[in-house]
Amino acid sequence: MAPPDRGPAGADRAVPRAPGEPRYLRPSRRPTAARTRHRTVVHPGAWWLWSLSLGTAATRTTNPLLLALLISASAYVVATHRGATPASHAYTAFARLALAVLLVRLLFAVALGSPVPGTHVLLALPEVPLPHWAQGIRLGGKVTAEALVFAAYDGLKLATLLICVGAANALAGPTRLLKSLPGALYETGVAVVVALTFAPHLVADVQRLRAARRLRGRPDRGLRGLLQVALPVLEGALERSVALAAAMEARGYGRTAEVPARVRRTTAALTLGGLLGVCAGTYGLLTAEGGAYGVPLLLAGVVAALAGLRLGGRRSLRTRYRPDPWDARAWLVAGSGAAVAALLTLASARDPEALHPGVVPLVAPALPLWPAAAVLLALVPAFAVPPASAPEEPS
Amino acid sequence: MIRFEDVSVTYDGAAEPAVRGVGFEVPEGELVLLAGPSGVGKSTVLGAVSGLVPHFTGGTLSGRVTVAGRDTRTHKPRQLADVVGTVGQDPLAHFVTDTVEDELAYGMESLGLAPEVMRRRVEETLDLLGLAGLRGRPIATLSGGQRQRVAIGSVLTPHPQVLVLDEPTSALDPAAAEEVLAVLQRLVHDLGTTVLLAEHRLERVIQYADRVVLLPGPGEAPVVGTPAEVMAVSPVFPPVVDLGRLAGWSPLPLTVRDARRRAGDLRERLVASAGGGSGAPGPVAPRGAAARRYGPAPVADAAPTAGAAGRRRLFGRRPAPTAPTPHPHIAEAHSLSVRRDRIDALRQVDLTVTPGETIALMGRNGAGKSTLLGSLVGLVAPTAGSVTVGGATPHRTTPRDLVRRVGLVPQDPRDLLYADTVADECAAADRDAGAPPGTCRTLVSGLLPGITDGTHPRDLSEGQCLALALAVVLTARPPLLLLDEPTRGLDYAAKARLVTVLRGLAAEGHAIVLATHDVELAAEIAHRVVLLAEGEVIADGPTAQIVVSSPSFAPQVTKILAPQQWLTVAQVREALG
Numbered sequence: 001m002a003p004p005d006r007g008p009a010g011a012d013r014a015v016p017r018a019p020g021e022p023r024y025l026r027p028s029r030r031p032t033a034a035r036t037r038h039r040t041v042v043h044p045g046a047w048w049l050w051s052l053s054l055g056t057a058a059t060r061t062t063n064p065l066l067l068a069l070l071i072s073a074s075a076y077v078v079a080t081h082r083g084a085t086p087a088s089h090a091y092t093a094f095a096r097l098a099l100a101v102l103l104v105r106l107l108f109a110v111a112l113g114s115p116v117p118g119t120h121v122l123l124a125l126p127e128v129p130l131p132h133w134a135q136g137i138r139l140g141g142k143v144t145a146e147a148l149v150f151a152a153y154d155g156l157k158l159a160t161l162l163i164c165v166g167a168a169n170a171l172a173g174p175t176r177l178l179k180s181l182p183g184a185l186y187e188t189g190v191a192v193v194v195a196l197t198f199a200p201h202l203v204a205d206v207q208r209l210r211a212a213r214r215l216r217g218r219p220d221r222g223l224r225g226l227l228q229v230a231l232p233v234l235e236g237a238l239e240r241s242v243a244l245a246a247a248m249e250a251r252g253y254g255r256t257a258e259v260p261a262r263v264r265r266t267t268a269a270l271t272l273g274g275l276l277g278v279c280a281g282t283y284g285l286l287t288a289e290g291g292a293y294g295v296p297l298l299l300a301g302v303v304a305a306l307a308g309l310r311l312g313g314r315r316s317l318r319t320r321y322r323p324d325p326w327d328a329r330a331w332l333v334a335g336s337g338a339a340v341a342a343l344l345t346l347a348s349a350r351d352p353e354a355l356h357p358g359v360v361p362l363v364a365p366a367l368p369l370w371p372a373a374a375v376l377l378a379l380v381p382a383f384a385v386p387p388a389s390a391p392e393e394p395s
Numbered sequence: 396m397i398r399f400e401d402v403s404v405t406y407d408g409a410a411e412p413a414v415r416g417v418g419f420e421v422p423e424g425e426l427v428l429l430a431g432p433s434g435v436g437k438s439t440v441l442g443a444v445s446g447l448v449p450h451f452t453g454g455t456l457s458g459r460v461t462v463a464g465r466d467t468r469t470h471k472p473r474q475l476a477d478v479v480g481t482v483g484q485d486p487l488a489h490f491v492t493d494t495v496e497d498e499l500a501y502g503m504e505s506l507g508l509a510p511e512v513m514r515r516r517v518e519e520t521l522d523l524l525g526l527a528g529l530r531g532r533p534i535a536t537l538s539g540g541q542r543q544r545v546a547i548g549s550v551l552t553p554h555p556q557v558l559v560l561d562e563p564t565s566a567l568d569p570a571a572a573e574e575v576l577a578v579l580q581r582l583v584h585d586l587g588t589t590v591l592l593a594e595h596r597l598e599r600v601i602q603y604a605d606r607v608v609l610l611p612g613p614g615e616a617p618v619v620g621t622p623a624e625v626m627a628v629s630p631v632f633p634p635v636v637d638l639g640r641l642a643g644w645s646p647l648p649l650t651v652r653d654a655r656r657r658a659g660d661l662r663e664r665l666v667a668s669a670g671g672g673s674g675a676p677g678p679v680a681p682r683g684a685a686a687r688r689y690g691p692a693p694v695a696d697a698a699p700t701a702g703a704a705g706r707r708r709l710f711g712r713r714p715a716p717t718a719p720t721p722h723p724h725i726a727e728a729h730s731l732s733v734r735r736d737r738i739d740a741l742r743q744v745d746l747t748v749t750p751g752e753t754i755a756l757m758g759r760n761g762a763g764k765s766t767l768l769g770s771l772v773g774l775v776a777p778t779a780g781s782v783t784v785g786g787a788t789p790h791r792t793t794p795r796d797l798v799r800r801v802g803l804v805p806q807d808p809r810d811l812l813y814a815d816t817v818a819d820e821c822a823a824a825d826r827d828a829g830a831p832p833g834t835c836r837t838l839v840s841g842l843l844p845g846i847t848d849g850t851h852p853r854d855l856s857e858g859q860c861l862a863l864a865l866a867v868v869l870t871a872r873p874p875l876l877l878l879d880e881p882t883r884g885l886d887y888a889a890k891a892r893l894v895t896v897l898r899g900l901a902a903e904g905h906a907i908v909l910a911t912h913d914v915e916l917a918a919e920i921a922h923r924v925v926l927l928a929e930g931e932v933i934a935d936g937p938t939a940q941i942v943v944s945s946p947s948f949a950p951q952v953t954k955i956l957a958p959q960q961w962l963t964v965a966q967v968r969e970a971l972g
Contacts, residue, residue, distance in 0.1 A: 175493055193491075193492075208805075209810060211774045212810040212811050213794075214774065214797075215803050215805065215868070216794075216811060216827050217794045217797070217871060218795075219794055219795075228813065231813075232813060240488055243483065246451050246483070247489040249471075250445045250472045251481075251501065251505060251549075251550065252476030252502060252553070253491075253505055254473050255473050255474070255476070317505075317506070318504050319503075319504055319510060319513070321510065
């Protein structure tokens, strides 16, 4: 038995060692540094902050040139820095979703009309007469260029936001982000991870069972086919969940440490009190008369909740394998994103016309120089972080 | 290390206990094999070691199970996690994280080991299991053998004293299975880990076992002893033991090597009874090149067995084609290529299937066997080249029409079954196939005597499910029958029944193509073996020629009696008279 082998966290629990240990513990033959090259990764939280900041920046403007610049900047960083995990394909999926959102927004503008007044009529659809209780809703009618441009700007804003979320997923999958959660939230995090892997399995099951329908000589397309496989698919998903739960249980999921009752009670009080404080503080911020007590209450609530989480972490024995460090690079990545968001917010307050090009009358959007330069800050990670190398192929 | 004391387990709602009166002890550092036919409670016994039975599954456990001195009554599975590592039948259901390295660390994180300890053990385990090249890979992209090794590695990192494995090699090709078993043997020899494993494919594992715990039947008390002792009385046994019993060897040989040493006189008797004096007679001497591909008679078992004759009445609606048909090939693939997810699943594959022929597709996991079957049944559209089945292009044919030309029993036969009862399933199959009512039910009664109409398909055993799915597919009477891994999870008795049924179908003129890792099955029924590697056909010829020349695909009997060319114990038995 080798006491130094056990870390402080494992000191009071018997983790028996197998006999024959010395042979097992021979040093690895290759230098570790060479094999861990691709682990030089930035903290997932930094990538999420960066992406969400870009998303925030996108909500500050409807200028299509700035939005296109934001999309290109995020796309460039994703293209050079995404890993080889399944989540990294999320970017394409989100890009498609964004395109769909844009198209749907345009379609609505065409079919339902738009409150934007306009003079350039592109085409006139026959208007469907609606009963009097449906006043304010219009079906068909004139489609103006102004309305379309307005809808396109608006849709592009939403699309950019979605693409930024996609970038976050591609650069650091949600599973990696969840690994950085504090210990008290760990079990919730695992539940979310399991739920996230559920969907792809479900899709695979549906495909397999629809193929099986074909083998039975039934049509494998159409809604009816989908409905008939729904029950077996759900059954299979349930069975898999139970099997996973058994495996997790057998691997020690949910082992907890004994904590004194006093600590437990303090944890509960802090967490509950903190959450109440957050709720009340938010309410205060949002209502007109609560401006005075809103901010301090919110802050106090957040502090109490964080303290509760920290204390709650004592119950969990869990340790982390190779946690992602929050280093200078992470600061740089998160900082560059935050700078973009802050500068664009500032610009939208200073010079709203440049960031929201008018549609009535219809003018070509101009590229405002300073905000555009600010958006380019989002490219900092592309140069500050070494690109992710693909994991080694099996020999 | 593991001690069972008069253990009985009754699941909630079950009339009979799943296991009764189980008492045995596994000493430290032994590899113990749990054997027995399907449905005798092997998984229940394994679950009781890790505490999942009854803490997780429910039910009542009487008696006492202790592991490393801890009573499972008072210790929950999570509290046994540091002494017992469990790997279930499906490694995919076992994984919590999505990359290899994180998966290896997961168990240690739950136990709260120090980061530097975890770091070192992950590196050691990567080396021990040969996974170093895969460390950053997403688990979803691994092959079956790699997944199984990752699953073993993931329970190994907390350094458990006991490893419990449920059918670790069933889903693997012969090479990957040997890889996994080599790892297990290394753990037992080098680290003194105690291993308890259940496995149907005894020919793969019996030689590694120190002792065998045999559960002879449901509710019967276990027989414990050395492999040779237990195999002498066991209802399940590998071909090497079958041959040993036939030849009257005692003690029974368990490995090909043991058997070869004793086989001198058997070889002489076989030569004498065959009447030939040449060096390598055997019933399956290589044929001339002309007859090689489309030999008129099956090569391996020219004489139809009694079982086949009995089946003839059952499937007797289709007269066996004796005269050459105008269209000699029931299915053809010409330079067929399939590309999926940027991977060439099949490259330039040529294959022809003639009526009455049984073809075994063999090759590694991921070699393209299932894709080839899928393109024959129209599930996969070819990227290049052509496939025709009964004159039609499968992926352009409507499912209703296609079922009369070709039928596939998928890897998990349960995929084919939707209804709540066997009777409903049969009625639906008749409707789907446009067959007269009762067709499917007659087939089911033939394949599965004694099954009642009201049984829920989910309550059937693996073998029964396979038979039901086979009946459903045969209802449309397709001249071409495809099976994907039919023996996965089947015990020897179920496998023998399947062999009889398939031989009967082939004798009636059905062409059968089966993808399998089971070399013994291929030796029993296949006339032709097609070897695939990386989507290409690397060998295509009579079973005897192909398997005899391959070290990993040769059945045990072939290895034992080489240079004579025998494939199965049945052939030897017949030759001896």
